[in-house]
Every structure is written in C-alpha cells, then in structure tokens.
Amino acid sequence: MTEIVVPQLGESVTEATVATWHKQAGDAVKKDEVLVELETDKVSLEVSARADGALKEIVANEGDTVEVGALLGHLEEGASGAASKSEDTSEAAQAKQDDAKATTEQKAKEPATVGASSGGSSQHLSPAPQRVVSEHKLDPSQIQGTGKDGRITKGDALKALESGLTVATPAASPERETGPREERVKMTRLRQTIARRLKDAQNTAAMLTTFNEVDLGAVMELRKHYKDSFQKRHGVKLGFMGFFTKACVAALQELPAINAEIDGKDIIYKNHYDIGIAVGTEKGLVVPVVRDCDRLSLAEIEKGISEMGRKARDGDLSLDDMQGGTFTITNGGVYGSLMSTPILNAPQSGILGMHKIQERPMAVNGQVEIRPMMYLALSYDHRIVDGKEAVTFLVRVKELLEDPARLVMDV
Amino acid sequence: MAYDVVIIGGGPGGYNAAIRAGQLGLKVACVESRKTLGGTCLNVGCIPSKALLHASEMYEKARLHFGDLGIKAKVDLDLGQMHKQKDSTVETLTKGIAFLFKKNKVEHISGHGKIIKPGVVEVTDHDGKTQTLEAKSIIIATGSEPTPLPGLEFDEKRIVSSTGALDFPKVPKHLVVVGAGVIGLELGSVWRRLGAEVTVVEFLDRILPGMDSEVAKQFKRILEKQGIAFRLGAKVTGATTTKSAVTLSVEPAKGGETEEIKCDAVLVAIGRRPFTANLGLEDVGVKTDDRGFVLTDHYKTNVEGIYALGDVTHGPMLAHKAEDEGVACIERIAGKPGHMNYDLIPSVVYTDPEVAAVGKTEDELKEAGITYKVGKFPFMANSRAKANHETDGFVKILADAETDRVLGAHIVGTGAGEMIAEVVAVMEFGGASEDIARTCHAHPTKSEAVRQAAMGVEGWTMQM
Numbered sequence: 078m079t080e081i082v083v084p085q086l087g088e089s090v091t092e093a094t095v096a097t098w099h100k101q102a103g104d105a106v107k108k109d110e111v112l113v114e115l116e117t118d119k120v121s122l123e124v125s126a127r128a129d130g131a132l133k134e135i136v137a138n139e140g141d142t143v144e145v146g147a148l149l150g151h152l153e154e155g156a157s158g159a160a161s162k163s164e165d166t167s168e169a170a171q172a173k174q175d176d177a178k179a180t181t182e183q184k185a186k187e188p189a190t191v192g193a194s195s196g197g198s199s200q201h202l203s204p205a206p207q208r209v210v211s212e213h214k215l216d217p218s219q220i221q222g223t224g225k226d227g228r229i230t231k232g233d234a235l236k237a238l239e240s241g242l243t244v245a246t247p248a249a250s251p252e253r254e255t256g257p258r259e260e261r262v263k264m265t266r267l268r269q270t271i272a273r274r275l276k277d278a279q280n281t282a283a284m285l286t287t288f289n290e291v292d293l294g295a296v297m298e299l300r301k302h303y304k305d306s307f308q309k310r311h312g313v314k315l316g317f318m319g320f321f322t323k324a325c326v327a328a329l330q331e332l333p334a335i336n337a338e339i340d341g342k343d344i345i346y347k348n349h350y351d352i353g354i355a356v357g358t359e360k361g362l363v364v365p366v367v368r369d370c371d372r373l374s375l376a377e378i379e380k381g382i383s384e385m386g387r388k389a390r391d392g393d394l395s396l397d398d399m400q401g402g403t404f405t406i407t408n409g410g411v412y413g414s415l416m417s418t419p420i421l422n423a424p425q426s427g428i429l430g431m432h433k434i435q436e437r438p439m440a441v442n443g444q445v446e447i448r449p450m451m452y453l454a455l456s457y458d459h460r461i462v463d464g465k466e467a468v469t470f471l472v473r474v475k476e477l478l479e480d481p482a483r484l485v486m487d488v
Numbered sequence: 489m490a491y492d493v494v495i496i497g498g499g500p501g502g503y504n505a506a507i508r509a510g511q512l513g514l515k516v517a518c519v520e521s522r523k524t525l526g527g528t529c530l531n532v533g534c535i536p537s538k539a540l541l542h543a544s545e546m547y548e549k550a551r552l553h554f555g556d557l558g559i560k561a562k563v564d565l566d567l568g569q570m571h572k573q574k575d576s577t578v579e580t581l582t583k584g585i586a587f588l589f590k591k592n593k594v595e596h597i598s599g600h601g602k603i604i605k606p607g608v609v610e611v612t613d614h615d616g617k618t619q620t621l622e623a624k625s626i627i628i629a630t631g632s633e634p635t636p637l638p639g640l641e642f643d644e645k646r647i648v649s650s651t652g653a654l655d656f657p658k659v660p661k662h663l664v665v666v667g668a669g670v671i672g673l674e675l676g677s678v679w680r681r682l683g684a685e686v687t688v689v690e691f692l693d694r695i696l697p698g699m700d701s702e703v704a705k706q707f708k709r710i711l712e713k714q715g716i717a718f719r720l721g722a723k724v725t726g727a728t729t730t731k732s733a734v735t736l737s738v739e740p741a742k743g744g745e746t747e748e749i750k751c752d753a754v755l756v757a758i759g760r761r762p763f764t765a766n767l768g769l770e771d772v773g774v775k776t777d778d779r780g781f782v783l784t785d786h787y788k789t790n791v792e793g794i795y796a797l798g799d800v801t802h803g804p805m806l807a808h809k810a811e812d813e814g815v816a817c818i819e820r821i822a823g824k825p826g827h828m829n830y831d832l833i834p835s836v837v838y839t840d841p842e843v844a845a846v847g848k849t850e851d852e853l854k855e856a857g858i859t860y861k862v863g864k865f866p867f868m869a870n871s872r873a874k875a876n877h878e879t880d881g882f883v884k885i886l887a888d889a890e891t892d893r894v895l896g897a898h899i900v901g902t903g904a905g906e907m908i909a910e911v912v913a914v915m916e917f918g919g920a921s922e923d924i925a926r927t928c929h930a931h932p933t934k935s936e937a938v939r940q941a942a943m944g945v946e947g948w949t950m951q952m
Contacts, residue, residue: 204925225917230920231891
C-alpha cells in the first residue's frame with residue numbers, strides 16, 4: 078500500500094484545495110495516470126499514480142484543504158482490483174464518498190457553534206461564553222480572553238458583542254438565501270487568490286495612474302517589413318509585445334524605483350528585469366514571467382511570451398513560471414479597451430497598461446494626419462515612485478516605440 | 489552541610505512547603521517543636537474538631553432523628569471512646585505526614601527552632617540539646633495560638649482554649665463560649681449535641697463576623713432552633729473560678745448593667761494570634777506589625793533569605809491558605825513563578841448544617857459600589873435534601889450585573905463545604921453564573937441547588 082500525498086507546491090505555497098478526484102476508490106489505475114487535481118493559490122496541479130494498481134481509499138475529499146505532505150489517499154500497488162471489481166462495489170464506493178462529502182459540507186455549513194468546529198486549535202469555551210458566541214454568531218478567535226490563561230469569559234463575550242467589532246465575521250455569517258433565478262458557486266482558490274491579492278495591493282500601495290499615448294506607426298512599419306523573414310528565421314510571429322517589453326526594460330533601467338519594491342522600512346532595487354505578462358484564461362487572470370528580458374533578443378522575448386501564453390491557456394503553468402516578476406505588462410487592448418487603470422501586481426511598484434490601437438487624427442508638423450494611436454497607462458506605487466519618474470517612464474516608452482531605432486542605439 | 493531550605497514549623501504551611509521542596513529536589517529540613525507533625529490543624533485544630541463534630545452529629549442524629557426515619561435505637565454516649573477515635577485519627581494522620589516526609593526526602597528535626605542569624609537556625613530538642621542548621625533560605629511557618637481574654641487566663645480545665653475544648657473528660661452542664669466565630673460555633677455545637685447547655689457571648693451584634701450577613705442571620709436562627717443561646721453585643725468583663733464552677737460577668741458592649749452567668753466551663757474563642765515566641769525575630773531584625781504578624785512581600789520578610797507564611801503572616805488563618813502559600817513560597821525559592829489567588833480562598837464552618845463561602849459577600853459588594861445580581865435557592869426545594877431530611881439552609885450566588893461573572897457564593901446546608909468547591913473552580917476560571925447554570929449536575933444531589941441558585945441570577949430558576 079502506497080500513500081498518495083500532496084507534493085511540494087513551490088516556494089511559499091503550503092496548502093492546496095482538493096479540486097477533483099479523477100478516480101474513485103476501487104478504480105484500477107495505471108502508472109502516471111492522473112488521480113487527483115489540486116488547486117493552489119497560483120496553479121492547479123495534478124497528482125499521478127506512481128505505479129500500476131488500484132486506488133484503495135480516498136482520504137482527502139474534494140473541497141478539503143490539504144497541506145504539503147498531507148495524505149490524500151492510498152494506492153494499492155499491483156492490485157488488479159479495480160477493473161475487475163463489480164459495478165456495485167464501485168457504486169458503493171461512490172456513494173460512500175458522496176456521504177463523506179455531504180458530511181463535510183454539512184459541517185462547513187454549521188455556524189461556528191462549537192469553538193472546536195473550525196479545527197482542533199480553537200480553544201474550548203465554557204457554557205456561558207459558548208451560548209453568547211453561538212447566539213450572536215461571534216468569532217471566538219476575535220475575542221480577547223481575560224479568564225485564566227486567557228480563556229474567554231462570558232463577560233469577554235458580552236463585551237465583544239457590545240463593541241460590535243466581532244459580530245458576524247464573514248466566515249461565520251449565514252449565507253444569503255439564493256433566489257430561484259440565482260446560482261451560488263464556490264469561488265475557486267485561484268479566484269479567491271486573485272480577489273485577495275488585488276485588494277491587498279490596493280490596501281497597501283499608494284497607487285495612482287499616469288497616462289500618455291503612443292504613435293505605433295513606426296512599430297507597425299517594422300512589423301510589416303520584417304514579418305515574414307522574422308517568422309521564417311525564429312519560428313515565432315513578430316508581435317507588439319516584444320517591442321513593448323524591450324521599451325519597458327530600457328525605461329526601467331533608467332528609472333530603477335519602478336523596478337523596485339518596498340520591504341518594511343527598506344527599498345529593494347532589482348538589477349534583473351523579469352517581466353510579468355498578464356494573460357486572461359478560462360479560469361482567471363494569470364501572470365507568467367519572462368525572465369532576464371534585458372538580456373534577451375526581441376525574438377527570444379517573443380518566443381518566451383508565446384510559450385507562456387500557450388502554457389497559460391493549456392493550464393500547464395508551473396508555480397515557478399509565475400513567481401518573482403519585477404514589473405508587469407497588461408494588455409486590455411486585446412479586448413478593445415481604450416483606457417484603463419491597472420492594479421499593481423504586489424509587491425511590484427509598476428504596471429504598464431497597453432490598449433487598443435486606434436486610428437485617430439493627430440496634428441503632425443502642423444498637419445492633420447491619421448495615425449495608429451494607443452493610450453498608455455502606468456499605475457505605480459507613489460510611496461517609492463515619484464510623479465516625475467512615472468511620467469518620465471511613460472515618455473521614455475513612448476519615445477522608444479515611436480522611434481524603435483533608439484532601442485538599438487540605446488539613446 | 490548547608491540546607492537549601494530550613495522550615496520552622498510542621499503545620500500545614502510548613503509541611504506542605506517541605507514536601508514541595510523535596511519534590512523539587514531541594515535539600516530541606518522541617519523543624520517542629522511538637523513531637524508530632526501537622527501543627528495546630530492536625531493535633532489540636534481542624535482534624536480533632538472534625539472528628540468530634542462528626543461523632544457528635546451521629547450521636548444527635550441517632551438520638552433525635554432515627555425515629556423519623558423509622559429506626560428504633562437506644563443510644564448512649566461513650567465520651568471516652570469518642571475521644572479515643574479522635575486521637576487515633578490524629579495519630580494516623582500525623583504519622584502519615586512523617587511518611588510523606590520520608591517519601592520526599594524531607595528531614596524532620598524535632599525541637600524548638602530559633603533563628604540565630606540569617607542563614608542559621610538553632611534547634612533545641614526536648615532534652616535540651618542544641619544543634620545549629622545552616623540554610624540558604626529559612627521559612628517561618630510557626631502558625632498561631634489562641635488569643636487569651638484579659639481576666640480569663642486559660643487553665644484548660646474550666647477556662648479553655650480550643651485545645652482544651654477538644655478534651656473535656658466530661659460533658660459540661662453549661663458551657664459558655666466567648667466569641668461567635670467559626671471555632672466557637674463548631675465546638676459549641678459539639679458540646680451542645682453531647683448534652684451541654686451552650687451560651688455564646690459575642691461582642692459584636694452578629695455571629696460569624698466577616699461572613700455574609702444574610703447567611704449569618706439565617707444560620708443563627710438555625711443554631712438557636714438547635715438549642716444554642718446567644719448573647720450578642722455583650723462583653724465578658726471578668727470571671728470568678730471555683731473548683732466546680734465559673735461565674736462570668738457579662739455586660740452589654742454599649743455599656744449597661746452587668747449580669748452574671750454561671751457555668752461549669754468557658755471556651756474562649758475570640759481569635760488567634762501569631763506565634764513567634766522565642767523565634768529570634770527581634771535578634772535578626774525581622775519586622776512584625778503591632779499585633780505580631782510577620783510582614784512579608786510575596787513571602788519574603790525584610791531580611792534577605794528569611795521567608796514567612798501561614799497564620800504567622802497576614803491573611804485568613806486557614807490551613808488551606810497556609811498550604812497553598814507553602815507551595816508558592818517554595819516554588820519561588822526554586823526560581824519558579826509560585827502564585828496563589830487570595831481572592832478565592834473558601835472558608836467553611838463545619839457545623840450541621842455547614843456554612844461555606846468564597847469570594848465577596850453581599851455586604852462587601854454594596855460597600856464597593858459594585859452592581860450585582862443575586863440568585864438564591866433553598867434546600868427545602870431540593871429533592872435530595874428533602875429525602876435526607878436535611879432541608880435547612882440555602883445557596884446564594886452573587887454575580888456581576890454586567891458580565892455575569894460569579895463574584896461570591898454562600899451556602900448554608902449539610903455538605904456546604906464540599907459543594908463550595910464547584911463554585912471556587914468556576915470562579916478561578918472567571919466563570920459566569922450561566923456557566924454553572926448550563927453545567928449538568930447529577931440528580932438527585934444537593935449540588936443541584938447550586939445550579940438552581942446560579943440560574944436564579946438571571947431569573948430562570950426552574951425548580952421553584
């Protein structure tokens with residue numbers, strides 16, 4: 078019998094949610110066949126069978142939160158078991174699992190009546206504070222205990238109730254009833270993480286956005302001219318992202334604060350340029366990172382971006398693919414956005430927003446010309462980036478894109 | 489070889505300190521001037537008095553109440569045997585301490601201990617031989633002795649202290665008890681049950697000073713019903729003793745006409761005073777207050793390396809207070825955070841019914857201006873008490889009006905001393921009346937009355 082455990086999830090990731098069991102207890106499995114899918118803050122990953130055999134038992138049910146190394150189930154190696162087992166057994170197993178699931182769900186739905194329901198670590202409450210906490214749906218972990226060894230007394234619970242601070246924490250609040258034309262769906266872990274991280278960024282940074290616009294005529298000319306030979310030579314399409322990434326790296330080198338982050342009372346400047354590219358996927362927004370963009374050629378950057386895009390769409394991104402970015406580029410233009418104020422990808426201090434290229438009449442040398450224009454937005458953390466730096470950054474990006482020769486000349 | 493700790497006094501404070509010291513691996517000696525260990529408590533206090541209280545209670549039950557229960561018996565008193573069983577209990581228990589000393593490697597040194605200088609104790613044994621002990625720490629646990637009343641010197645025959653009142657060879661016809669405190673009422677009850685006419689003379693206009701006044705009032709009524717006569721607000725100004733009788737001069741405390749009370753024995757139980765005679769305190773400069781109590785701060789006296797605990801220091805003169813201090817003091821000497829909660833020392837009067845109390849009295853709460861709620865429940869409404877014909881008394885729980893935290897509990901009733909423990913534990917954890925009210929109590933037990941009283945605090949007593 079082999080234990081199926083939660084594998085290492087990547088740095089700083091310690092827990093995951095069991096998303097889907099692809100096998101039921103009793104099923105026969107082949108080596109490397111996917112048994113269960115786990116979701117973490119950042120990716121979903123699959124746990125496969127290490128050997129041929131049968132899935133003996135499922136320990137962690139769908140929806141359970143599991144830590145690295147935790148037991149997911151048991152695999153009986155070499156057991157032919159599964160396939161030859163009768164339908165009945167398999168159904169029974171299924172039913173049993175459903176039961177287990179139902180129990181878990183039921184437990185989760187109960188309000189935090191018993192202090193211990195949220196796990197062994199919560200302290201036991203004596204009857205009176207227990208009654209107050211249950212009756213008013215207080216979160217005991219939010220109540221300051223003044224009894225022996227910090228225990229919560231009835232007086233503490235009443236005080237907390239009166240202060241109103243701990244009433245009905247989100248976790249303990251009863252679910253709103255859904256109407257007949259509504260549907261309640263559990264947020265995926267990825268969605269929860271996106272929500273939390275975006276809000277954290279807003280709450281932490283002094284975030285604001287500055288705008289500029291760029292004439293992409295020159296870049297489009299270059300693309301048109303070298304499109305075929307580029308693809309022939311490098312096997313990848315010549316897009317806009319490579320130019321933008323190059324331009325951003327050049328501007329970041331000039332304005333290091335935008336490539337830095339705040340750590341406590343210090344600023345960490347990063348002498349590497351790992352650019353996150355925001356990619357929308359079915360499951361939500363992910364931001365894979367193309368590393369060392371200052372050392373990559375245009376073609377290498379384009380290759381990197383297209384590879385990341387493919388991985389994101391196929392759900393193949395690893396945690397490492399998404400960690401450690403120093404600056405982010407997001408392109409709302411692909412969906413038609415003309416202007417936006419992106420939210421920082423914390424702890425980074427800058428994010429460039431690209432938008433739709435739109436032909437607009439522009440005044441050029443005293444003449445009205447129709448030019449392919451794009452609005453640029455830079456959201457930045459004003460705590461470490463001054464307005465002058467932010468504006469200069471966008472101006473530099475604009476200059477580099479309007480005259481790409483500068484990228485070569487480094488001026 | 490020097491000791492880590494030498495303890496002077498083998499009573500509850502001293503012997504528990506000694507055992508704890510042994511447990512913690514300290515080299516410890518306990519010096520006791522009595523031949524047996526256990527101090528006042530075991531030899532002439534708590535234990536022998538409880539032996540007599542229990543025996544006399546059985547005697548009275550058999551004599552007066554067996555008939556009600558359908559038991560026919562002719563009952564005779566054998567006072568000699570009653571004393572003997574008491575002495576044998578005392579002997580067993582004192583030997584038990586000697587055994588505990590051996591088990592915990594405590595050296596028992598018999599003799600009178602005197603502090604010669606900090607770190608040195610001189611012990612004079614019963615033959616007059618002396619030896620000196622060197623100690624890093626010295627603990628004074630010499631306890632207390634009965635306070636005499638001027639004009640009524642103890643002869644322990646006609647005019648007795650609690651010690652003499654444990655050993656009357658014959659039941660006095662008329663016993664006058666001076667002082668309506670715990671000791672007076674307990675021993676007064678013993679001799680009344682055994683046939684004496686008992687009159688209690690008390691200077692104050694109430695009994696059990698310091699206890700909840702409602703409890704005291706009800707309890708006095710119960711004692712009167714049992715046959716004890718009270719002279720409250722009266723003082724004894726003198727006594728004439730003859731071979732066979734004592735004539736006491738008693739006058740109202742506020743002044744007035746003197747009256748004479750004739751009796752054949754007087755128990756003076758007006759209190760106890762710290763026992764520090766020939767202990768060497770003046771020589772080493774240990775400070776005491778004007779009543780002789782050794783002054784301490786967390787058991788430390790003003791002299792480095794000399795500690796004191798129990799009756800010889802401030803606080804209630806109770807064995808369990810001294811015991812807990814003994815443990816806390818040794819733990820502190822051993823570098824641990826020894827601690828005890830002085831707000832939650834229960835006190836019990838072992839009469840029948842018993843009186844037990846912990847925490848604040850209603851009088852104290854009023855005095856302090858604390859808003860509180862009261863829950864009360866009489867044993868008359870408790871099924872077990874009813875079945876046992878033990879319906880005297882009630883339970884009273886006092887709780888903070890805002891937080892519901894239990895602030896005090898007062899119980900008059902058979903078994904009150906055992907029942908109070910529940911409330912002490914709840915209070916130690918900062919519990920509320922509702923905590924007691926929502927805790928399952930076995931039925932039928934008298935402890936249900938505690939629960940019903942706790943329910944009463946928030947107005948939901950169910951069985952009345």
